[in-house]
Amino acid sequence: MTSTTGTAVETTVEIATGTGWVTICPYDRLTPGRGVAALIEGEQVAVFRTRAGELYALGNRDPFSGAYVMSRGIVGRRGEVPIVTSPMYQQAFDLRTGECLDEATTPDGTPAALPTWRVRARS
Numbered sequence: 212m213t214s215t216t217g218t219a220v221e222t223t224v225e226i227a228t229g230t231g232w233v234t235i236c237p238y239d240r241l242t243p244g245r246g247v248a249a250l251i252e253g254e255q256v257a258v259f260r261t262r263a264g265e266l267y268a269l270g271n272r273d274p275f276s277g278a279y280v281m282s283r284g285i286v287g288r289r290g291e292v293p294i295v296t297s298p299m300y301q302q303a304f305d306l307r308t309g310e311c312l313d314e315a316t317t318p319d320g321t322p323a324a325l326p327t328w329r330v331r332a333r334s
């Protein structure tokens with residue numbers, strides 16, 4: 212990407228924390244349709260870039276298995292809903308809300324939703 216002055220402008224991915232925006236990595240480092248794990252204030256966050264170019268950030272911990280694997284999930288769609296499918300037991304989560312579309316609660320009775328973070332691409 213080039214600005215009007217001819218200087219290369221790098222677009223970075225940022226995540227909102229309680230206090231501001233934290234830079235994750237260059238947008239181009241994210242592979243379309245894949246996720247990466249980032250550590251934000253001690254929490255593992257799974258950051259996804261969809262094939263359409265949208266960004267989403269969700270908790271990296273799969274609530275059903277307790278494993279930190281959501282960033283390795285398969286990104287896709289269920290109808291109009293952009294989803295990530297857990298690599299453990301294949302439950303689908305709405306990338307926009309973190310909500311599990313297959314089961315409302317985990318086996319121990321806790322809500323099966325992933326936390327979400329605001330994420331943006333910034334030049």
Ligand code: FES
Pocket residue numbers: 235236237240241247248249
């Ligand atoms: S490539 Fe972006 S966090 Fe590793």
